[in-house]
Amino acid sequence: MSWMSSSPRSEGDVKEVVSECGCSSLRETDNVEPDQFPSQANPSLSTTTAPTRAVDEHGILRSSLREEEPCDDGGVGVDLDANLSRNWSFSVTAGGARNRPTGVTGDPDVDHHHASRNSNWSAGVDGYSKTNYDGDPVDPTDVLARKSISLEGLWQAEAEPPRSFSYEEALAPRRSSWSVEPARRSLERVQSSVIEGRRWKSRSTGFNFLPGRSNNETGETFAGLEISKLTVMPPLKETSEITLKPLTTLPVSIKFCNLVYRVSTEEQSSSSWVDVKSWGEKMRRSAQEKIILHGISGAVCPGQMLGILGPSGSGKTSLVQMLAGRIPNYEGTITHNDVPLSKSMKRRTGLVTQDDILYPHLTVKETLLYAALLRLPAEFSRQEKRRRALDVLLELGLDKCQDTCVGSAYVRGASGGERKRVSIGCEILTDPSLLLLDEPTSGLDSTTALNIVRILRNLAHAGKTIISTIHQPSSVIYHMFDKILLLSDGHTLFFGRGNKALGYFEYIGFHPTFATNPADFLVDLANGVTHDLEDLNRESSPFVLSKPKAEEIADERNHIKKLLKDAYLAHMMQETRFDYCDLRPNSADRLQITHDTVERRDWSTSWPEQFIILSRRAVKERIHGHFSAPRILETFVVAIIASLIWWDSSNSIEDQAGLLFFSTMVWAYFPLYCAIYTFPLERDMVRKERASGMYRLSAYFCAQSMIDLPMELILPTFYTILVYWMGGLRSTAVAFLATWAALLFNVLAAQGMGLAIGAVCMNLKKASHLASASMLVILMTGGFFSKNIFSALEWLKYISFSYHAFKLELNAQFREEDVYPCKTGQCQIADVQAISTVGLGGTLSSALAMLAFLVGFRLVAYIALRRTKV
Numbered sequence: 001m002s003w004m005s006s007s008p009r010s011e012g013d014v015k016e017v018v019s020e021c022g023c024s025s026l027r028e029t030d031n032v033e034p035d036q037f038p039s040q041a042n043p044s045l046s047t048t049t050a051p052t053r054a055v056d057e058h059g060i061l062r063s064s065l066r067e068e069e070p071c072d073d074g075g076v077g078v079d080l081d082a083n084l085s086r087n088w089s090f091s092v093t094a095g096g097a098r099n100r101p102t103g104v105t106g107d108p109d110v111d112h113h114h115a116s117r118n119s120n121w122s123a124g125v126d127g128y129s130k131t132n133y134d135g136d137p138v139d140p141t142d143v144l145a146r147k148s149i150s151l152e153g154l155w156q157a158e159a160e161p162p163r164s165f166s167y168e169e170a171l172a173p174r175r176s177s178w179s180v181e182p183a184r185r186s187l188e189r190v191q192s193s194v195i196e197g198r199r200w201k202s203r204s205t206g207f208n209f210l211p212g213r214s215n216n217e218t219g220e221t222f223a224g225l226e227i228s229k230l231t232v233m234p235p236l237k238e239t240s241e242i243t244l245k246p247l248t249t250l251p252v253s254i255k256f257c258n259l260v261y262r263v264s265t266e267e268q269s270s271s272s273w274v275d276v277k278s279w280g281e282k283m284r285r286s287a288q289e290k291i292i293l294h295g296i297s298g299a300v301c302p303g304q305m306l307g308i309l310g311p312s313g314s315g316k317t318s319l320v321q322m323l324a325g326r327i328p329n330y331e332g333t334i335t336h337n338d339v340p341l342s343k344s345m346k347r348r349t350g351l352v353t354q355d356d357i358l359y360p361h362l363t364v365k366e367t368l369l370y371a372a373l374l375r376l377p378a379e380f381s382r383q384e385k386r387r388r389a390l391d392v393l394l395e396l397g398l399d400k401c402q403d404t405c406v407g408s409a410y411v412r413g414a415s416g417g418e419r420k421r422v423s424i425g426c427e428i429l430t431d432p433s434l435l436l437l438d439e440p441t442s443g444l445d446s447t448t449a450l451n452i453v454r455i456l457r458n459l460a461h462a463g464k465t466i467i468s469t470i471h472q473p474s475s476v477i478y479h480m481f482d483k484i485l486l487l488s489d490g491h492t493l494f495f496g497r498g499n500k501a502l503g504y505f506e507y508i509g510f511h512p513t514f515a516t517n518p519a520d521f522l523v524d525l526a527n528g529v530t531h532d533l534e535d536l537n538r539e540s541s542p543f544v545l546s547k548p549k550a551e552e553i554a555d556e557r558n559h560i561k562k563l564l565k566d567a568y569l570a571h572m573m574q575e576t577r578f579d580y581c582d583l584r585p586n587s588a589d590r591l592q593i594t595h596d597t598v599e600r601r602d603w604s605t606s607w608p609e610q611f612i613i614l615s616r617r618a619v620k621e622r623i624h625g626h627f628s629a630p631r632i633l634e635t636f637v638v639a640i641i642a643s644l645i646w647w648d649s650s651n652s653i654e655d656q657a658g659l660l661f662f663s664t665m666v667w668a669y670f671p672l673y674c675a676i677y678t679f680p681l682e683r684d685m686v687r688k689e690r691a692s693g694m695y696r697l698s699a700y701f702c703a704q705s706m707i708d709l710p711m712e713l714i715l716p717t718f719y720t721i722l723v724y725w726m727g728g729l730r731s732t733a734v735a736f737l738a739t740w741a742a743l744l745f746n747v748l749a750a751q752g753m754g755l756a757i758g759a760v761c762m763n764l765k766k767a768s769h770l771a772s773a774s775m776l777v778i779l780m781t782g783g784f785f786s787k788n789i790f791s792a793l794e795w796l797k798y799i800s801f802s803y804h805a806f807k808l809e810l811n812a813q814f815r816e817e818d819v820y821p822c823k824t825g826q827c828q829i830a831d832v833q834a835i836s837t838v839g840l841g842g843t844l845s846s847a848l849a850m851l852a853f854l855v856g857f858r859l860v861a862y863i864a865l866r867r868t869k870v
């Protein structure tokens with residue numbers, strides 16, 4: 001048998017529909033008659049015709065249609081379509097028991113052990129690929145010696161100089177990538193091999209990890225024969241060709257079983273540690289819980305694309321968030337490669353959310369660039385990261401708007417479609433093993449939508465696992481998905497291959513009476529609406545008097561939905577559960593350890609790098625807020641009015657003290673109110689980025705705090721210069737500098753307090769209430785207004801940063817022994833009421849207190865951020 005050939009599978013039964021992932025051997029126990037479900041009610045929409053192959057003008061073999069499940073029938077074939085060849089990917093697909101190489105016969109499981117003892121990777125390849133790409137026989141020893149397989153043909157076909165493509169070259173860091181897809185029958189065992197392989201890869205020793213590596217713990221060995229698909233990516237070319245080069249990928253199979261998601265209908269969206277709920281309230285709320293997802297099961301394998309369809313509110317977003325590990329409280333199991341979601345796997349998961357979470361003031365290009373700098377692995381040089389960002393930019397057609405601000409609902413910038421593409425770009429930059437997208441094509445025109453799904457399809461071909469919710473896909477897009485999950489009110493109505501869906505619904509009695517987009521038909525069904533031209537005509541006819549009432553329509557729709565749910569339970573549910581809910585705890589434990597110890601890659605970039613990149617990004621993003629026209633105007637107006645009111649107050653000690661206290665208050669109020677927004681507004685962004693392991697929280701926090709410092713100090717400096725001289729304060733450089741320094745300390749302390757309040761509350765409304773209350777306390781205890789504070793509350797002034805700032809400013813202006821002319825002759829300045837409350841002297845202790853405030857508030861903010869798990 002030629003390794004290029006493959007026979008399409010006979011069209012399936014229910015079990016095929018639900019178990020095509022290669023995660024079980026259900027088909028062998030299959031009792032359902034084949035052809036029970038026709039592939040499509042409407043043949044014109046079918047894609048199940050046999051694939052035809054042709055050699056194009058470049059001599060490249062192309063499949064006109066993707067082979068239907070090449071790994072499923074044990075056949076060996078090339079799954080190479082135009083996009084793949086454009087991306088220079090090459091895949092050898094093998095697997096199953098039927099086409100075992102000569103010398104390895106009998107029970108497949110016995111074969112594995114046999115092969116593991118006696119063969120290696122090249123023998124495995126030899127067994128499957130007896131001819132190379134040009135159809136010439138491959139000498140097994142040649143394969144073994146050169147560690148190359150049949151890639152020369154491809155390179156020649158692409159008009160590159162003939163050359164041998166070695167595995168070492170494929171594995172060379174930064175230049176190329178590879179992926180291995182485990183065979184159907186031993187997913188978990190081969191997964192171990194793949195993980196081992198990563199260790200070997202770092203030593204650039206090639207693919208030795210694949211065959212015959214023994215597991216030290218169990219003594220079990222893994223056979224090269226178990227590999228069902230090998231994808232080798234050539235080195236990145238230096239041309240400007242717009243192609244996304246997939247990076248190193250760990251193939252990820254995701255299984256989800258009986259997922260149930262309950263929410264309390266009164267649950268608040270914000271979570272912070274100041275939310276204290278009484279037990280009684282909690283109990284009341286639990287009585288009002290709502291079930292969003294009712295036992296959803298399924299699985300998706302590497303190389304596959306699952307489309308989640310359903311009407312609005314059917315639970316698509318909830319499911320995607322859950323699969324991405326963003327919803328912690330659910331019932332059921334989700335496993336990635338048969339182990340629960342680990343930290344390292346989370347980093348390999350990309351999530352494109354429905355709402356674009358981006359920094360509005362960064363340009364499109366900057367957004368992608370910073371994401372590339374933070375997310376791409378350390379093996380990439382800065383230049384390569386930049387290039388990758390530009391590749392993505394071009395691939396997504398964002399070059400025209402690359403210098404436009406991303407924008408938001410409040411900031412004018414890129415269009416909604418462009419923003420969505422930027423969100424997708426940020427995720428596909430790193431080539432995640434598992435990519436989840438929530439309505440990536442919503443708001444896009446059909447061509448752009450198709451383009452995006454094509455990109456996703458290419459990523460799937462390169463070994464990624466793609467799961468996407470999708471709204472109103474065209475029939476072309478619909479057929480680009482390998483599997484479809486149809487949801488209705490949180491229930492599954494269908495799970496399986498898209499081209500089997502119409503057949504399935506026809507089998508249970510629902511079929512379109514006219515040619516229609518299958519996606520529309522499915523979503524209508526999920527809404528309880530059946531397609532019947534006669535009904536449609538009757539409903540819209542003005543001559544029909546007895547139209548059904550709204551309640552009758554609703555009842556009918558609910559009835560249809562119930563029928564569909566029951567049909568799913570009767571025909572599909574059992575198989576799905578059997579297939580995807582098989583969690584083997586022992587192996588899972590073992591692999592969990594492997595994931596967390598061997599495979600963990602902590603951070604793509606070092607802490608200092610993260611700090612620098614985040615600082616730069618923060619400057620670009622926040623400079624607009626700090627130096628916005630209203631803020632500058634506000635400062636200018638306050639400074640001018642204050643200068644005029646306290647114009648040349650050198651004759652009045654009380655006035656001078658008043659001016660100083662007023663300045664302290666102004667520069668506590670402004671920074672405090674600006675800072676309370678920092679963390680609540682960025683919470684979603686930070687949560688998203690941290691979930692994908694972009695940076696440490698400490699690096700983010702330090703960058704935010706450090707960047708704010710100089711920016712927060714410019715406007716107060718401007719204010720001090722204006723007010724100090726116009727107000728007639730002490731005209732020496734030392735006094736000016738000391739007053740200025742005290743005011744800056746005050747600003748930084750107030751800013752720290754604002755950050756802490758924002759981080760503790762994580763809710764703008766609560767934060768602004770708390771900030772107002774705090775400001776009032778600071779005002780009262782600042783020492784200017786009341787001389788005799790109630791003794792039990794006297795300590796309050798010591799924890800008021802304004803008290804210390806005011807004291808420092810007074811000390812900059814006056815000395816304890818200073819006197820001024822009064823009615824009785826010479827009076828002590830320290831006895832003036834506005835000064836005596838605070839007193840002169842104690843400069844050092846006040847300076848230290850300010851320093852403690854400055855650091856302490858930031859520490860509180862950091863701890864609060866950690867506690868709220870942003």
Ligand SMILES: Nc1ncnc2c1ncn2[C@@H]1O[C@H](COP(=O)(O)OP(=O)(O)OP(=O)(O)O)[C@@H](O)[C@H]1O
Nearest residue numbers: 263264265292310311312313314315316317318319
């Ligand atoms: N935290 C929550 N509290 C209350 N109801 C919720 C919560 N989360 C989701 N829901 C409800 O669950 C249902 C499913 O929501 P979900 O966002 O998953 O739907 P969807 O299919 O993605 O909808 P759309 O296509 O409109 O985005 C909706 O009715 C929604 O109101």
